[in-house]
Amino acid sequence: MSLADQQRQPQPLTGSALFVGVICLAMANFLAILDTTIANVSISNIAGSLGVSTSQGTYVITSYAVAEAISVPLTGWLSSRFGSVRVFVTCFVFFGVFSLLCGLANSMTTLVMCRVMLGFSGGPLMPLSQTLMIRIFPKNKSHTAIGIWSMTTLVAPITGPIIGGMLCDHYSWPYIFFCKVPFALIAGFACWQLLRKFETKTEKSRIDVVGLVMLVVWVAALQIMLDEGKNLDWFESNKIIMLAIIAAVGFVAFLIWELTERNPVVDLRVFRHRGFSMSMITLSLGFGSFFSIAVITPLWLQIYMGYTATISGFATAFMGILAFFMAPVIAEVSSRFDARPFVFVGVLWLGIWTFVRSYANLDMTFFQISWPIFFQGIGMPLFFVPLTGIALGCVGEREIYSAAGLMNFIRTLSGAFATSMVNTSWEKETRYIHSELAGLTDQHGVATHAMQAGGMSLGQVRSSIDWLVQKQSVMVATNQLFMVIAVIFIVAACFIWLAPKPKHAVDASASH
Structure with a gap:
């Protein structure tokens, strides 16, 4: 200048x-x-x-x-x-x-x-x-x-x-x-x-109008399919089949167009860098898993544990306390050394504590629920902060801003897709476990007779037992889902080792 x-x-x-x-x-x-x-x-x-x-x-x-x-x-x-x-x-x-x-x-x-x-x-x-x-x-x-x-x-x-x-x-x-x-x-x-x-x-x-239209079409079709699939019995519905076809064809067409367009709305060419590609796999799996537990936790606490929205908000927010204070330190330290071990430990840490949380029960106190969430927060800055340096440090200097925009796009989209998929899995597993437990509950009618003797009508007894079964079903389904999410965290952590060490340092301002 x-x-x-x-x-x-x-x-x-x-x-x-x-x-x-x-x-x-x-x-x-x-x-x-x-x-x-x-x-x-x-x-x-x-x-x-x-x-x-x-x-x-x-x-x-x-x-x-x-x-x-x-x-x-x-x-x-x-x-x-x-x-x-x-x-x-x-x-x-x-x-x-x-x-x-x-x-x-x-x-x-x-x-x-x-x-x-x-x-x-x-x-x-x-x-x-x-x-x-x-x-x-x-x-x-x-x-x-x-x-x-x-x-x-x-x-x-x-x-x-x-x-x-x-x-x-x-x-x-x-x-x-x-x-x-x-x-x-x-x-x-x-x-x-x-x-x-x-x-x-x-x-x-x-502006790449064609690319933008394709982006909107396939993303919207996929999201609607994920949101509505559980209500329409998935591929038993013609609507879901049609949405799946539109999403698949739209995605393939989007890839072909964006890779051949001179000024694409999303520059997919940065995926030719192995470090960026592996970082994005880690990001999509890790952030999707993180957002899944962030969505399920308050729903479980409010509906089945009797927490108010305020108290469930405090419990969920515990994850961010240590992350807030550690982020500047992690940013400084990870910039001086190879960032891959930081990301690996961070994502693995999130997975380990998710596994710990998969042993929850309905008798837990607020403290018993919140302290694992509190310590799980240590993994957040270890995951997010160094990963940015790896992803953007593996692309060319002129590609940093395109890569940063694509990184934001993938992160946000991963959260949206994960929310739909985890809710579908949660409800489906709860229904299955409920049907299994219902056939095993009070087979000899002992509890029913005892509750009727206490003054409850048959309808009240059945409603009460069904609610108890439902709460236990949700608890088992939640724990099973957390175990699966823990495994996904561990897989995501391993992918970062497939990324090479970044070629150059990246200014943090380029990441957003």
């Missing part, structure tokens, strides 16, 4: 302007990530209020995640076409508007549609908030900007279940969406006032 170009660059913010700018940009990243977990503990409340099953209630999670995953690859094109500040502020304001509409929704269909639009709005906020954060800081303080941004990335998933639980218990589920509206609108307006001078140059760049 010439001296004249450097002089034309806007000067970094200082003083109170820098403080407000940091708060507003951090707020955008915080809210976008918060939305991935704030609804986890509220699923049963939302489902009950809107008259749908809890499995249908998980559409609130998957719809946002899928829409967010699709919008992330578009961030680069949108920024070059309309300007990064304009795109950021527009998405921020829309995020507030659609949060309001989510809270006002009176049916699951309306809520899911609003959540899709919320995901489209939230996707670009994460990468743009970081790049703008770096731009408003002096160059010698860029690591401070990255540190602040990373802190919000870790805090948001921790506080999501707590905020969601408290709002559901003390108010009602719409407030988990209403609470974000004033922050998004006010911070969005402040960002426009402060950051206009940092607007990037625009150009009429071409």
Whole structure:
């Protein structure tokens, strides 16, 4: 860059302007990530209020995640076409508007549609908030900007279940969406006032429309198939067969098109690097497993253990406490050594503690449930932080931003798919175990006679016994599922050794 170009660059913010700018940009990243977990503990409340099953209630999670995953690859094109500040502020304001509409929704269909639009709005906020954060800081303080941004990335998933639980218990589920509206609108307006001078140059760049349409088609078809399969008896349904064909054909066509297109919406050529490919396998398996246990745990605690949304939120959030304090240390240490052992130990640690949690029972106290979750959190920074360095360190310098966008896409999509699959498996296994236990329970009618002698009617007795059987069935199914997830964690940990040692160090700012 010439001296004249450097002089034309806007000067970094200082003083109170820098403080407000940091708060507003951090707020955008915080809210976008918060939305991935704030609804986890509220699923049963939302489902009950809107008259749908809890499995249908998980559409609130998957719809946002899928829409967010699709919008992330578009961030680069949108920024070059309309300007990064304009795109950021527009998405921020829309995020507030659609949060309001989510809270006002009176049916699951309306809520899911609003959540899709919320995901489209939230996707670009994460990468743009970081790049703008770096731009408003002096160059010698860029690591401070990255540190602040990373802190919000870790805090948001921790506080999501707590905020969601408290709002559901003390108010009602719409407030988990209403609470974000004033922050998004006010911070969005402040960002426009402060950051206009940092607007990037625009150009009429071409977008890969065909690739984008194919992406939306196969991802949407696959997600709908996963969500609806359990309700339609899977491939006994013509609808599921059709969705499977569309997803398969769409995916193959998408691969062929993106690998031959000059300016693809998702640059799949980076998969030619073995280190990146192996890292993505580890990421998809590991993050999918992690998100699965994060979804199941609050549902089990609320429906079958009698916990309130607030208490289940606190139990789930324990996983993030140690991760929050360890992340900066892991980032510093793993950058000096081979990062593969860190990832291996982190994912293996998550698997070991998932296996420990597979021995749960209905008589456990809050402490007995939460302490394994607390120690399991050690694996999170060991897994996520070094893996980024490995994945991006194995690609070419010019491919880093494409690889980073693809990494975000895979991570978000893995969470959405895992949510659907784990809910399907959980319900299917519960029904099977329930049918097995029902035939073995009170075969001689001793318990029935005793309960009737205590004043209960036959209908009350049957209902009571069925509920006891159901609780035990869910407990056994949950433990079995956790054992399977533990194995997947272990397999994911082993894949990282197939990746070579990274060729070069990567700035953490490139990862988002």
